[in-house]
Amino acid sequence: MWTLLIVGLLGLGMARAAMAQPRTFDPERMKERMYEQVEELLKKMDLDEATAEKVRPILRADVDRRVAMMKERPKHRPEPGAMRExxxxxGRETEARLAEVLTEAQLERYRKLREEQRQAGRRGRPRRN
Known part of the structure; x- marks a missing residue:
């Protein structure tokens, strides 16, 4: 009986310790999630296939650049606000490239959907400066 109780308490303690471990940054997992967001965005934009095939590599390049920057972040620790800048x-460079492919209405739809994605990602988290 005591053995079972001790084993149970040890298991509970180990489970709590495991849950308290900080999450590690996994750039490949982040990249995969962001690529999924790109595909969701393309579906919501309701683009014809030819336009979607032009937009997809632009958005994926945006993801690749952001993930590369996040990978280097722990090494360089930029000034507060520098990462956001x-x-x-x-984002501005990506929009400029998209403006070459999309109509103004499509670009406005893109901006609206991106803002919705940002807001959805922030729910429950305060904005960091």
Whole structure:
């Protein structure tokens, strides 16, 4: 009886310790999730196949650049706000490339959907500066 109780308490303690472990940054997992978001975005934009095939590599390149920047972040620890500025610059460059492929209405739809994705990603988390 005591043995069972001790084993149970040890198991509970180990489970709590495992849950308390900080999550590690997995760039490949992040990239995979972001690629899934790209596909969701393309579906919601309701583009014809030819346009979607032009937009997909632009958005995937955006993901690749963001993930590469996140990979280097632990090494360099940029100033507060510097990471956001670089992310915003990537976003502006991506939008400029999309403007070459999309109509103004499609570009507006893209902006709206991206903002919805950002807001959905922030739910429950305060914005960091």
């Amino acid at each position: 670089r992310m915003e610059a990537i």
